[in-house]
Amino acid sequence: MTSAGMLASRLEYARFEKDRWKQVTQVDWKSIKDENVKRQFKVLSKLGTAALPEDRLEKYDQLQSGMERTYSTARVCNLNGTSCDLSLEPDLSEIMANSRDPEELEHVWLAWRENTGKKMRNSYKEFVELINEAAELNGFSDGTELWLDVYDTADFQSQIARLWDQLTPLYEQLHAYVRGRLRQHYGEEVVSRDGPIPAHLLGNMWSQSWGNLLDICKPYPEKASVDVTPQMKAQGYTPLKMFQMSDEFFTSLGLIPMTPEFWNRSILEKPDDGRELVCHASAWDFYDGKDVRIKQCTVVTLEDLITAHHEMGHIEYFLQYAGQPQVFKTGANPGFHEAVGDTLALSVATPKHLKKIGLLEEVINDPEVDMNFLMSVALDKIAFLPFGYVMDKWRWGVFSGDISEDDLNCEWWKLRLGLQGIEPPQVRSEMDFDPGAKYHIPGNVPYIRYFVSFIIQFQFHKALCITANQYDPNDRARPLHQCDIYNNKEAGKKLAKMLSMGASKPWPDAMEAITGQREMDATALRDYFQPLEDWLKRENQENQEIIGWKTDEPVCTREP
Ligand SMILES: O=C(CCC(O)(O)[C@H](Cc1ccccc1)NC(=O)c1ccccc1)N[C@@H](Cc1c[nH]c2ccccc12)C(=O)O
Numbered sequence: 001m002t003s004a005g006m007l008a009s010r011l012e013y014a015r016f017e018k019d020r021w022k023q024v025t026q027v028d029w030k031s032i033k034d035e036n037v038k039r040q041f042k043v044l045s046k047l048g049t050a051a052l053p054e055d056r057l058e059k060y061d062q063l064q065s066g067m068e069r070t071y072s073t074a075r076v077c078n079l080n081g082t083s084c085d086l087s088l089e090p091d092l093s094e095i096m097a098n099s100r101d102p103e104e105l106e107h108v109w110l111a112w113r114e115n116t117g118k119k120m121r122n123s124y125k126e127f128v129e130l131i132n133e134a135a136e137l138n139g140f141s142d143g144t145e146l147w148l149d150v151y152d153t154a155d156f157q158s159q160i161a162r163l164w165d166q167l168t169p170l171y172e173q174l175h176a177y178v179r180g181r182l183r184q185h186y187g188e189e190v191v192s193r194d195g196p197i198p199a200h201l202l203g204n205m206w207s208q209s210w211g212n213l214l215d216i217c218k219p220y221p222e223k224a225s226v227d228v229t230p231q232m233k234a235q236g237y238t239p240l241k242m243f244q245m246s247d248e249f250f251t252s253l254g255l256i257p258m259t260p261e262f263w264n265r266s267i268l269e270k271p272d273d274g275r276e277l278v279c280h281a282s283a284w285d286f287y288d289g290k291d292v293r294i295k296q297c298t299v300v301t302l303e304d305l306i307t308a309h310h311e312m313g314h315i316e317y318f319l320q321y322a323g324q325p326q327v328f329k330t331g332a333n334p335g336f337h338e339a340v341g342d343t344l345a346l347s348v349a350t351p352k353h354l355k356k357i358g359l360l361e362e363v364i365n366d367p368e369v370d371m372n373f374l375m376s377v378a379l380d381k382i383a384f385l386p387f388g389y390v391m392d393k394w395r396w397g398v399f400s401g402d403i404s405e406d407d408l409n410c411e412w413w414k415l416r417l418g419l420q421g422i423e424p425p426q427v428r429s430e431m432d433f434d435p436g437a438k439y440h441i442p443g444n445v446p447y448i449r450y451f452v453s454f455i456i457q458f459q460f461h462k463a464l465c466i467t468a469n470q471y472d473p474n475d476r477a478r479p480l481h482q483c484d485i486y487n488n489k490e491a492g493k494k495l496a497k498m499l500s501m502g503a504s505k506p507w508p509d510a511m512e513a514i515t516g517q518r519e520m521d522a523t524a525l526r527d528y529f530q531p532l533e534d535w536l537k538r539e540n541q542e543n544q545e546i547i548g549w550k551t552d553e554p555v556c557t558r559e560p
C-alpha cells in the first residue's frame with residue numbers, strides 16, 4: 001500500500017462513514033429495547049475525524065502521513081561519521097541497547113531527535129488544530145475528550161492519576177537503585193547521587209523500558225541471566241521460528257491458531273530490497289475472520305520475542321471476535337487490545353518456561369536467579385509506567401490548551417523530569433520537538449492504552465494463574481511471578497470467553513468475565529513485584545541511596 005493509496009482509501013472510507021452516520025442519526029435508536037442493537041447504534045452515532053469537511057480531512061491526513069514518513073525514513077550518521085544511513089531499526093535500537101559509551105549514546109540520542117521531532121514541530125501545531133476542530137464537530141470540547149470517549153468512563157483521567165499515585169513508591173525505589181548502579185558503572189561525573197538519570201543511558205531511545213540494562217542492574221551478577229538472547233542466536237533462531245513459538249504458546253491454551261493467510265501475507269522481517277516501510281510493529285485485521293497480518297522488522301532477541309507475542313495478541317483478539325457485528329470487532333477498550341499478548345508473555349519470560357523451551361539451562365529453584373528475573377521484568381514494566389502516562393498527559397495538555405504551542409517541548413521535559421526522573425544529555429529548547437521522536441506522536445496513536453494495559457495485564461495474569469492452579473495467594477511457595485499458564489486449557493477458555501466479546505459489552509463486563517472485578521486495580525501488579533520491592537528497599541537502605549530526584553537543574557530553555 002503506497003502512502004498515496006492510503007490517503008485515497010482513507011478519504012473514501014470517511015465518505016462512507018459520514019453517509020452511514022447521517023442515516024443513523026435519523027433513527028430514534030435511544031428507544032430501542034434490544035440492548036445489543038441499541039449499543040451498535042450508540043457506536044455508529046459517533047463520527048470521529050470523518051466529521052471534518054473534505055478539504056480539512058485531506059489536510060489532516062496529509063499532515064499525519066507526512067510526519068510519519070519523516071519518522072520512518074529518518075537516517076543518521078554514526079559517531080565518527082563513517083556511515084550516515086543508520087536507521088532506527090535495527091541500527092539505532094541496537095546501539096541504544098548495547099553501547100556503554102556515553103559519548104556514542106549522546107550522539108545517537110541527539111541525532112535521532114534532530115532528524116525526526118525537530119522537523120515536525122510546525123506540522124504538529126497545525127495537526128492539533130485539526131484534531132480539536134474534529135472534536136468540536138462531534139460535540140466534544142477538544143481532542144482529549146474525543147480520544148477518551150472510547151473508554152466510556154466518567155472519571156477516567158482521575159482513575160489513571162490514582163493508579164499512578166499507588167505505584168510511585170515502587171517506581172521511586174527502582175529509579176534510586178538503577179541510578180545507583182549506573183553511577184557505579186559510569187562514575188559520579190556522569191550520574192549524580194540525587195539528580196535525574198540522564199535519558200541516553202537507560203538502554204532505550206525513549207527511556208521507556210530499561211530491560212537492556214540487566215547486565216548492569218541484575219541483583220546477583222554471578223547468577224544465570226534471564227536474557228536468553230545469546231542462546232536464541234546460538235540455537236539459530238529466526239524471526240519465523242519466533243512467531244511459530246508464539247503461535248504454539250497460544251494454541252497450547254486452546255486458543256485459535258494463526259491462519260494460512262497470516263503465514264503467507266505477514267511481513268516478519270525488514271525487507272532487504274531497499275523498500276521503504278514503517279518498521280514500527282503493527283497487527284492488521286481484514287475483517288473476514290481469516291486474513292490477519294503482522295508487520296514487524298524482527299531481530300533475534302528476547303525483547304523481539306516478547307514483542308512477537310504482543311503483536312500476536314492483537315491477532316488472537318481479531319480471530320476471537322470475528323463472529324461479532326462489525327462495530328463490535330474491536331477491544332473492550334484499547335487497553336484490552338494491548339494487554340492480550342503481554343499477559344501471555346508474562347508466562348513465556350519466566351525461567352521455568354524458558355527452561356521448558358530449552359533456552360535456559362537447568363536452573364534449580366534458585367531465589368537469586370528468581371530475583372534476577374523479577375528485576376528484568378521490573379526494568380521493562382515498572383520503568384514503563386510513567387512513560388506511558390507522560391505520552392498522553394502531554395497530548396491531553398496540548399489538545400486542551402493547558403500546554404501552549406510556544407511551550408510544547410519544555411512542558412514535555414517538565415513532565416519527563418517530574419514523572420520519570422530523567423533529564424536530556426543537553427539542555428533542550430523550543431527549537432526542538434522531542435515528543436515527535438517517538439512513533440506514536442507522528443503516527444497519531446494514543447498511548448494511555450499501554451499504561452492501562454500494563455495495569456490490567458497483571459490482573460489478567462493473576463486471574464488466569466489462579467485458574468491454572470499455578471498461583472495461590474496464601475501459598476508463598478508458589479509466588480505470582482513464577483506462574484506459567486502454558487498448556488492450561490481452563491485458563492485459555494477463560495481468556496477466550498472475554499476475547500470473543502469484543503466491544504459488545506462495556507469494558508467492566510469484560511474485566512469481570514476474567515477477574516471477577518469490574519475496575520482497574522494496581523494490587524495485582526504490586527503483589528507480583530512484592531519480593532522485589534522488599535529487596536529494593538533493603539538494598540537502597542544499605543547503599544544509603546537517596547529516594548527521588550532533584551528538579552532544580554534546567555532541562556529546557558523557553559527561548560524559541
Ligand atoms: O507500539 C507498540 C507496539 C505496536 C502496536 O502493536 O501497539 C501497534 C501500534 C500501532 C497502532 C496503529 C497503527 C500502527 C501501529 N498497534 C496495533 O498494531 C494494533 C492493532 C489492532 C488493534 C490495536 C492496535 N508498543 C509500545 C509499548 C509496548 C507495550 N507493550 C510492549 C511490549 C514489548 C515492547 C513494547 C511494548 C511501544 O513500542 O512504545
Ligand SMILES: [Zn+2]
Pocket residue numbers: 310311314337338
Ligand atoms: Zn499493540
